[in-house]
Amino acid sequence: MxxxxxxxxxxxxxxxxxxxxxxxxxxxxxxxxxxxxxxxxxxxxxxxxxxxxxxxxxxxxxxxxxxxxxxxxxxxxxxxxxxxxxxxxxxxxxxxxxxxxxxxxxxxxxxxxxxxxxxxxxxxxxxxxxxxxxxxxxxxxxxxxxxxxxxxxxxxxxxxxxxxxxxxxxxxxxxxxxxxxxxxxxxxxxxxxxxxxxxxxxxxxxxxxxxxxxxxxxxxxxxxxxxxxxxxARMPVIKHLDGICHVYIDDKADLEKAHQIALNAKTHRYGVCNAMETLLVAEGVAKDVLPRLAEDYRTAGVELRGCARTRVIIPGSLAATEQDWHTEYLAPVLSIRIVADMDAAMDHIASYSSGHTEAIVTEDYSRARRFLAAVDSSSVMVNASTRFADGFEYGLGAEIGISTDKIHARGPVGLEGLTSQKWVVFGDGQIRE
Amino acid sequence: MxxxxxxxxxxxxxxxxxxxxxxxxxxxxxxxxxxxxxxxxxxxxxxxxxxxxxxxxxxxxxxxxxxxxxxxxxxxxxxxxxxxxxxxxxxxxxxxxxxxxxxxxxxxxxxxxxxxxxxxxxxxxxxxxxxxxxxxxxxxxxxxxxxxxxxxxxxxxxxxxxxxxxxxxxxxxxxxxxxxxxxxxxxxxxxxxxxxxxxxxxxxxxxxxxxxxxxxxxxxxxxxxxxxxxxxARMPVIKHLDGICHVYIDDKADLEKAHQIALNAKTHRYGVCNAMETLLVAEGVAKDVLPRLAEDYRTAGVELRGCARTRVIIPGSLAATEQDWHTEYLAPVLSIRIVADMDAAMDHIASYSSGHTEAIVTEDYSRARRFLAAVDSSSVMVNASTRFADGFEYGLGAEIGISTDKIHARGPVGLEGLTSQKWVVFGDGQIRE
CATH class of the missing domain: 3.40.605.10 (Aldehyde Dehydrogenase; Chain A, domain 1)
Known part of the structure; x- marks a missing residue:
C-alpha cells in the first residue's frame, strides 16, 4: 500500500x-x-x-x-x-x-x-x-x-x-x-x-x-x-475580521484635540484591532496638523506612508500604495491621506474600512451628526480615540470578541451578544377570531 | 457537438x-x-x-x-x-x-x-x-x-x-x-x-x-x-424553516380554555406556520378533554393520529408514527400524544419542535413560569392560541417572515429585524490613558 x-x-x-x-x-x-x-x-x-x-x-x-x-x-x-x-x-x-x-x-x-x-x-x-x-x-x-x-x-x-x-x-x-x-x-x-x-x-x-x-x-x-x-460553518458565526480603523481630521477640528486623538489612536497600542491604521486629513488643515504629528509619530517609532500630497508636507514619508489603504498593520505603521472634505473622507471609509471603528474630529455640529449617521461601522465616534471601542470601555464587563458583522451583535460582544430574545405571551384563553 | x-x-x-x-x-x-x-x-x-x-x-x-x-x-x-x-x-x-x-x-x-x-x-x-x-x-x-x-x-x-x-x-x-x-x-x-x-x-x-x-x-x-x-449563501440568512407548533394541556388547565385554544390553534387556518401540528395532553385530564375535542375536530374535518393511549380514548383515530411527530402537516391533520406531565411534554417539545411556537394551557402559576423559561422556541405562550404568533398580532405592522433562527431576529421579523445597532460615541477629545 x-x-x-x-x-x-x-x-x-x-x-x-x-x-x-x-x-x-x-x-x-x-x-x-x-x-x-x-x-x-x-x-x-x-x-x-x-x-x-x-x-x-x-x-x-x-x-x-x-x-x-x-x-x-x-x-x-x-x-x-x-x-x-x-x-x-x-x-x-x-x-x-x-x-x-x-x-x-x-x-x-x-x-x-x-x-x-x-x-x-x-x-x-x-x-x-x-x-x-x-x-x-x-x-x-x-x-x-x-x-x-x-x-x-x-x-x-x-x-x-x-x-x-x-x-x-x-x-x-x-x-x-x-x-x-x-x-x-x-x-x-x-x-x-x-x-x-x-x-x-x-x-x-x-x-x-x-x-x-x-x-x-x-x-x-x-x-x-x-x-x-x-x-x-453550517451554523451562524459571530466573527471579527479586520480592524482597519480610520480617524478623519476635519477642517473644523479643534487641532489640539485632533493631535491628541490621532496620536493616541495609533500609538497607545499597536497590535490591537481598534488602533487607527489610516489617518485622513482635510486639505484645509493638513499643513497645520501633519508636521507636528509626523514629529511625534517618528519619536514613537511609527513608519509613515502617505499619499502624494502628504509626502510633500512630510518629507521622507514613504509612498502609500493602494494595498496600504486595505491593510491592517497591527504594527507601528500608519498610512495618511489628504482628502478634499468630509464627503471624500466618508467615500474613502466606505471603500476601505473593515466596518470596525471610525472617528471624526470636528467642532462642526452638522458634520458630526452626518458622520455619525452615514458611516456604516460597528462604532462611530466624534472627538474620541478609536481605542475606546472595547468591551471594558463600553461597560460590557468582558467581551467574547468584537463583531464586524451587521447581524445580531455588532462591535464588542459581551453577555448580551450570547443571548437572544424570544417572544412570550400571557393569555387568559385568547383565541384568534 | x-x-x-x-x-x-x-x-x-x-x-x-x-x-x-x-x-x-x-x-x-x-x-x-x-x-x-x-x-x-x-x-x-x-x-x-x-x-x-x-x-x-x-x-x-x-x-x-x-x-x-x-x-x-x-x-x-x-x-x-x-x-x-x-x-x-x-x-x-x-x-x-x-x-x-x-x-x-x-x-x-x-x-x-x-x-x-x-x-x-x-x-x-x-x-x-x-x-x-x-x-x-x-x-x-x-x-x-x-x-x-x-x-x-x-x-x-x-x-x-x-x-x-x-x-x-x-x-x-x-x-x-x-x-x-x-x-x-x-x-x-x-x-x-x-x-x-x-x-x-x-x-x-x-x-x-x-x-x-x-x-x-x-x-x-x-x-x-x-x-x-x-x-x-455566503452571507447571513434570516430564515424560517418549519412550524411544528405544540399545545400542551396541563392537568391543572381550565378545560374550557384548553378546549377553545386547542380547537382554534388547529382549525382557524390549516396552511399557516403557526397552526398547531401536535397536541400534548397530561394523562390526568386526557379522558376529560379528548372525547369532546375529537368530536369538534371531526366536525371540522380534521384527521386525528394518536399515540396508543390516545387511540383508546379516541376510537377510530389513526396510529401516529415517529414520522408524525416530525411533520408540519399544513393541513387538517393533527397528531395527539398523552404525556405523564409537563416535564414529559417539554421533553417531547425539545425533541420534535421546530422552535417556532409552543403554548401551555394551565392555571398553575409555577408551571406557567417554568414552561415560559424552559421552552426554547421563538414564541412561548400561556393560555393563548399559537395562531397569535404573527407580525400583525404582535404589533410589528408587517412582517418579512418568521425566523426560527436564534441569532439576530427571532419569531416575527418586522422593520426592526431589518436593522442593526451600531455604537456611537460622543467625546470632547478623550484619549485612552
Whole structure:
C-alpha cells in the first residue's frame, strides 16, 4: 500500500473518530444547555467563584502544564510573539481569576423581560432574554481565552464547546479540569463547558458541521481561521475580521484635540484591532496638523506612508500604495491621506474600512451628526480615540470578541451578544377570531 | 457537438451572464443603500405613498401581466394551490396598496439612539439603530411579496434585491415598474429596489455568492428553497424553516380554555406556520378533554393520529408514527400524544419542535413560569392560541417572515429585524490613558 493511500485511510479514520467524539460532546452540550438555561444567577456565580478557587489552588499544575507547551513550542521554533501569547505567568493566572470574579459580578442577562404590553386581542406580549444554547468557540494560542470564553458562556446560561490552539493543549487541559471541578462544586453539569482535548486537526472541520448541536460559532484568531470558519460553518458565526480603523481630521477640528486623538489612536497600542491604521486629513488643515504629528509619530517609532500630497508636507514619508489603504498593520505603521472634505473622507471609509471603528474630529455640529449617521461601522465616534471601542470601555464587563458583522451583535460582544430574545405571551384563553 | 456539451456551454454562459448582470445590480444596490440609509422618514413615506398611487393607476396593466403568468401556469399544469397563490385580483391589488399605506404609517426605526450614557472615561456612549444595507429576498409564487418586501426594506432604509418565482415574472415586472416610478417620484434612487427580471435559474446561485454586495438574505418559500439558501449563501440568512407548533394541556388547565385554544390553534387556518401540528395532553385530564375535542375536530374535518393511549380514548383515530411527530402537516391533520406531565411534554417539545411556537394551557402559576423559561422556541405562550404568533398580532405592522433562527431576529421579523445597532460615541477629545 503506498503512503498516500495509507495517509488517506488514516485521515479518514481520524476524521471519523473526531466526529464520533465530537458527536458525543455535542449531545452532552445540548443536554447541559437545557440545565444551564434554567440555572439561577446564584448557581452560575457560585460556579464562577468555584472555578476561580480551583485555578488558584491548582496554579502550580497549570503553570507546569504550560511549561510543557512552552518547551514544545520553543522546540518547534514558534516565533516569539506566539510564545509570548502562549506563556502563563503567576500574574496571568491572577488575571484569569480576577476575570472570573468580574464576570460573577456582572448582572445576569437571562430572563429579563422587556417591552411587556397588552395587544388589542387581550394577550400580553413581551420579549424574554434567553441563552443561545450551545456556543462553539475556536481560538488560537492564548490559554486565558479558555477561562474568558467559559465564564461568559456560563454566565449567559449557555453550554460551551471550546477548541483552543494545539500548541496550548496541555495548558488548556489543566484549565479545563479546574472548570469541570468548579462546575461540579456548584452543582452544575460538568459538560456545560467542554474543551476539545485533542491535537487532531479534523476536530475543527467536524465541529463546523455540527449545526445539530452548536447554535453559534465564535472564531477568535487570525484571518485564515476566521475565513475558514465563515466558509465552512453550517451554523451562524459571530466573527471579527479586520480592524482597519480610520480617524478623519476635519477642517473644523479643534487641532489640539485632533493631535491628541490621532496620536493616541495609533500609538497607545499597536497590535490591537481598534488602533487607527489610516489617518485622513482635510486639505484645509493638513499643513497645520501633519508636521507636528509626523514629529511625534517618528519619536514613537511609527513608519509613515502617505499619499502624494502628504509626502510633500512630510518629507521622507514613504509612498502609500493602494494595498496600504486595505491593510491592517497591527504594527507601528500608519498610512495618511489628504482628502478634499468630509464627503471624500466618508467615500474613502466606505471603500476601505473593515466596518470596525471610525472617528471624526470636528467642532462642526452638522458634520458630526452626518458622520455619525452615514458611516456604516460597528462604532462611530466624534472627538474620541478609536481605542475606546472595547468591551471594558463600553461597560460590557468582558467581551467574547468584537463583531464586524451587521447581524445580531455588532462591535464588542459581551453577555448580551450570547443571548437572544424570544417572544412570550400571557393569555387568559385568547383565541384568534 | 453533442447536446450535453452544448447544454454545459449554454449553462456556463448563462451563469456568467447572470453573474455580470447581478454584479451590476449589486453595485447599484450598494450605492443606493448609502442614499437610503440617510433618507429621512418623510422621503421614505412619500415613496411608499407614490408606489401605492402608481399601483392604483396601473392596476389594469398589473392584472393583465398577471393574466399572462396565470395562462402560462395553467398551460404548464401548475397545481391549483400554486395558481391561487399566483393570482392577482382587484381585491389583492387593493390589499397591496393598503399594505403600503400601513408601512408608511409605522414609526421609522432608523436613527433611534438608545441607552445613551456617560462612561467613566468621559465618553458618552449609545446605540444607534441603522439599516443593514442591502437585503436580498428570494421568494416563490406570490407576487404580492414583491410589494411587501420592497416596502419593509424601503422603510427600514435598506436597498433591496428581489428575486420572485419564475412563474410570476410578468406580474413582478409590472409591479417593479410601479416601484421604480414611485421611488423616482419621491426623489429616491430607482435602484433602491431592484427586481431580478429574468427566468434564468442561475441568477439565484449567483445571488447567494454576492456577499460583497448583499448583507443579509431572506428566503421565503418551501423547504427546498430554504435549505438551498442556508447551504449555499455566503452571507447571513434570516430564515424560517418549519412550524411544528405544540399545545400542551396541563392537568391543572381550565378545560374550557384548553378546549377553545386547542380547537382554534388547529382549525382557524390549516396552511399557516403557526397552526398547531401536535397536541400534548397530561394523562390526568386526557379522558376529560379528548372525547369532546375529537368530536369538534371531526366536525371540522380534521384527521386525528394518536399515540396508543390516545387511540383508546379516541376510537377510530389513526396510529401516529415517529414520522408524525416530525411533520408540519399544513393541513387538517393533527397528531395527539398523552404525556405523564409537563416535564414529559417539554421533553417531547425539545425533541420534535421546530422552535417556532409552543403554548401551555394551565392555571398553575409555577408551571406557567417554568414552561415560559424552559421552552426554547421563538414564541412561548400561556393560555393563548399559537395562531397569535404573527407580525400583525404582535404589533410589528408587517412582517418579512418568521425566523426560527436564534441569532439576530427571532419569531416575527418586522422593520426592526431589518436593522442593526451600531455604537456611537460622543467625546470632547478623550484619549485612552
Amino acid at each position: 503506498d503512503s498516500t493511500v495509507l495517509k488517506k485511510i488514516i485521515s479518514r479514520k481520524s476524521t471519523r473518530n473526531a466526529t464520533t467524539d465530537l458527536d458525543r460532546m455535542g449531545q452532552a452540550a445540548r443536554s447541559a444547555s437545557r440545565v444551564m438555561a434554567l440555572a439561577d444567577s446564584s448557581a452560575k456565580n457560585q460556579a464562577l467563584t468555584c472555578i476561580a478557587a480551583e485555578i488558584d489552588a491548582h496554579r502550580a499544575e497549570i503553570i507546569a502544564a504550560n511549561r510543557i507547551d512552552m518547551d514544545a513550542g520553543e522546540a518547534k521554533g514558534l516565533d516569539s510573539a506566539l510564545l509570548d501569547r502562549l506563556l502563563l505567568t503567576q500574574a496571568r493566572v491572577d488575571a484569569m481569576i480576577e476575570g472570573l470574579q468580574q464576570v460573577a459580578a456582572l448582572p445576569d442577562p437571562v430572563g429579563e423581560v422587556s417591552e411587556l404590553k397588552y395587544r388589542p386581542s387581550g394577550i400580553q406580549l413581551g420579549r424574554m432574554r434567553v441563552p443561545l444554547g450551545v456556543v462553539g468557540i475556536i481560538y488560537e494560542s492564548r490559554p486565558n481565552v479558555t477561562v474568558d470564553a467559559a465564564s461568559l458562556c456560563l454566565k449567559s446560561g449557555n453550554a460551551a464547546i471550546l477548541r483552543g490552539g494545539s500548541e496550548a493543549l496541555n495548558s488548556n487541559s489543566a484549565i479545563a479540569a479546574c472548570i469541570r471541578r468548579g462546575l461540579a462544586a456548584a452543582g452544575l453539569p460538568e459538560t456545560a463547558v467542554q474543551v476539545i482535548e485533542t491535537a487532531n486537526r479534523a476536530a475543527v472541520g467536524a465541529l463546523l458541521t455540527m449545526d445539530k448541536y452548536v447554535d453559534v460559532l465564535v472564531p477568535r484568531g487570525g484571518r485564515g481561521l476566521i475565513e475558514r470558519v465563515s466558509r465552512e | 453533442d447536446s450535453t456539451v452544448l447544454k454545459k456551454i449554454i449553462s456556463r454562459k448563462s451563469t456568467r451572464n447572470a453573474t455580470t448582470d447581478l454584479d451590476r445590480m449589486g453595485q447599484a444596490a450598494r450605492s443606493a443603500s448609502r442614499v437610503m440609509a440617510l433618507a429621512d422618514s418623510s422621503a421614505k413615506n412619500q415613496a411608499l405613498t407614490c408606489i401605492a398611487a402608481e399601483i392604483d393607476a396601473h392596476r389594469a396593466e398589473i392584472i393583465a401581466a398577471n393574466r399572462i403568468d396565470m395562462d402560462a401556469g395553467e398551460a404548464k399544469g401548475l397545481d391549483s394551490a400554486l395558481l391561487d397563490r399566483l393570482l392577482l385580483t382587484q381585491a389583492r391589488v387593493d390589499a397591496m396598496i393598503e399594505g403600503l399605506q400601513q408601512v408608511a404609517a409605522l414609526p421609522d426605526p432608523v436613527g433611534e439612539v438608545s441607552e445613551l450614557k456617560y462612561r467613566p472615561s468621559g465618553i458618552q456612549l449609545g446605540r444607534m439603530r441603522v439599516p443593514l444595507g442591502v437585503v436580498g429576498i428570494i421568494y416563490e409564487s406570490r407576487p404580492n411579496v414583491t410589494v411587501d418586501a420592497a416596502s419593509l426594506c424601503l422603510k427600514s432604509g435598506n436597498a433591496a434585491i428581489l428575486r420572485g418565482g419564475s412563474e410570476a415574472l410578468n406580474s413582478n415586472s409590472a409591479i417593479a415598474a410601479c416601484i421604480r416610478r414611485g421611488l423616482a417620484a419621491a426623489g429616491l434612487p430607482e435602484t433602491a429596489v431592484q427586481v431580478i427580471e429574468t427566468a434564468n435559474r442561475a441568477a439565484v446561485g449567483a445571488l447567494l455568492t454576492m456577499d460583497k454586495y448583499v448583507d443579509v438574505l431572506v428566503p421565503r418559500g418551501g423547504r427546498g428553497l430554504i435549505e438551498r439558501v442556508s447551504r449555499e
